[in-house]
Amino acid sequence: QVHLVESGGGLVQSGGSLRLSCAASGSIFRINSMGWYRQAPGKQRELVATFLSHGSTNYADSVKGRFTISRDNAENSVYLQMNKLEPEDTAVYYCNAAARRDPGDYYRDYWGQGTQVTVSS
Numbered sequence: 001q002v003h004l005v006e007s008g009g010g011l012v013q014s015g016g017s018l019r020l021s022c023a024a025s026g027s028i029f030r031i032n033s034m035g036w037y038r039q040a041p042g043k044q045r046e047l048v049a050t051f052l053s054h055g056s057t058n059y060a061d062s063v064k065g066r067f068t069i070s071r072d073n074a075e076n077s078v079y080l081q082m083n084k085l086e087p088e089d090t091a092v093y094y095c096n097a098a099a100r101r102d103p104g105d106y107y108r109d110y111w112g113q114g115t116q117v118t119v120s121s
Contacts, residue, residue: 002026002110004095009115016119017083022095022112024076031099032107034071034078038091038117048093051078062088085119093117 008020024031035050035058049069050058057069068081078095095112 002028002097002099002101002108004097004110004112006093006095006112006115009093009117011118011120012085013120014086016085017081018085018117020080020082020093020095020115020117022078024097024099024110027101028076029100029102029105031073031076031097033098035096036069036078036080036093037096038089038093039114040091043091045094049080050096082117085117087119087121089117090119091117 002024003026004022004024006022008018010018012018033050033052036048037045038048039045046060048060048063049067051069051071066084070079092114094114097110098107099110100107
């Protein structure tokens with residue numbers, strides 16, 4: 001199985017910064033993409049940012065220019081630098097990876113447990 005462990009969440013004031021980290025471990029043959037999603041109370045889970053194999057990235061319009069996703073393939077890790085945080089960014093943030101456990105497997109989505117980010121006004 002693929003296990004994702006997240007860290008870095010917390011409570012900050014508007015305009016502050018946080019850096020989220022996620023490390024993948026377990027039976028991993030290959031990771032295709034990694035990314036971050038978030039879910040606020042009463043809302044659907046939404047994509048925040050993704051990082052693909054060849055450096056291509058994708059950001060939600062609401063975080064462009066404020067958040068930066070990065071990836072360390074050697075450590076099977078992905079990071080999210082969040083700057084200029086706003087109360088609207090308050091949510092549980094989830095790490096995601098599309099991975100195969102072995103050559104006979106197909107790509108599956110794996111999820112972390114989530115980490116709370118709260119931004120006060």
